[in-house]
Amino acid sequence: MVTDLLDIDHVRLRDRPLVVCDIDEVVLEFISPFTTFLRANNYDLLPRSFRLHGNIVSLLDGTEPDDTVISDFQESFFTTQDQWQIPASGAVETLAALSDDVDIVFLTAMPPRHQPVRRALLDRFELGFPMIATVQPKGPVVAQLHGARALPVIFIDDIARNLHSVREYVPECLLITMMANADFRAFAPAPSEGVLSAASWNEAAELIRAHVRR
Incomplete structure (x- = not known):
């Protein structure tokens, strides 16, 4: 059951697959x-x-x-x-290409008080997709976004607990782990069962497109 629903009225989803994407170390370098x-x-x-x-x-x-x-x-x-922050390699062009076929929502684990600065930063780099900033667990948020839609949903994050949270609340979701920084990526725990790994945005896009075409 989803509790503590967020105000997500600014997010308008169409009748298309949904990609929910973390920001730090995924869309932006951190x-x-x-x-x-x-x-x-x-x-x-x-x-x-x-x-x-x-x-x-x-x-x-x-x-x-x-x-x-x-x-x-x-x-x-x-x-x-x-x-300080800049886009991760390949993020801008890959998300722009994906947006022809899927809806994209950014879900960042960050206190909402920082949302205006991050929104302006994303817009500067032409990453104008809807964003939700929250310190709540991500699983209930993705469940709230996706609802009961019979459409593919994909979640990308670099932190295992966030991926596991989404798996608990949205078991049909394709889960992808990805991290921009290669030095720290080497210390990341191996993905758990059901979580796919992408070393780049090119690889992530291939996984997303394969899932959407099923």
């Missing part, structure tokens, strides 16, 4: 620009495991900041994301 941001603040992000905490270190003395400092860094980064 790891590389966040690393640049940290270095500007005398910290670095080291690719030692598939997480932020434990991998951020001071450039001055090598110490690791506590969780509060990391949260402050993330808040500051998202506040100024338009100064």
Whole structure:
């Protein structure tokens, strides 16, 4: 059962397949620009495991900041994301081509207070698809979007818990895991059963088109 429904009246779906797509590390680069941001603040992000905490270190003395400092860094980064983030390789042209045949909705795990800055950033790069920013689990949101439509639905994300959440609430959904940063992608857990992996937007597009043609 879907609870805590979001206000998604701005999303208008047509009678077409639906692609719901995460943003950070999928549509926009996150790891590389966040690393640049940290270095500007005398910290670095080291690719030692598939997480932020434990991998951020001071450039001055090598110490690791506590969780509060990391949260402050993330808040500051998202506040100024338009100064740092750029599209992932292939994202703009691939999504534009896919949009001829499918509806596309961005679903980003980000506090809604940052939505205006991200909306402007996406529009700057001609990524004008509807966007939902929420810290809620993604499964219920995709279920709310898709409803009872007898049409293909696809979800793309780089984080396993988000993919698993969608699988729980929308079991018929095609799940694709994809991550732009190759260094951290190497530490990602192997996809669970039923989750397909794409190393690029070209590969993701092939999986989407094959699923839609079934």
